[in-house]
Amino acid sequence: MSNQFKHIFESANANKKLFDASVLSVREALDNAISKTMAESSAPVMKVSPRVYSTGWLKGSFSYPWVVVCIIVPAILEVIV
Structure with a gap:
């Protein structure tokens, strides 16, 4: 069982990667398309906001709720049923 x-967790980590x-x-x-467009155009473009790398949910491989819903829950249900 372990x-x-x-x-399941290894599979979830691989899918997350x-x-x-x-x-x-x-x-x-x-980024390449935007930089190319900016090079061709001299019109001012709005500021680029800082990138956010976290969903603010949980740390690690569970940082994406879709991992839990789409991969882990069905795999656990297969084991149980």
Whole structure:
């Protein structure tokens, strides 16, 4: 039983890392597009707000509620049922 939960958490961590990597790639693409647009345009653009890296929920792999809802809860239900 302990190994199953360990596997669930490892899977959740792997999925979180993939999600973070995809977020970073989208962020970089947007930054590149914005910088290209700003280079072409001389019109003033509003200030860039500081980036927020936390959801303010829980620390670690549980910082995203979708991890709990979409991965951990169904996996626990499979073990129980």
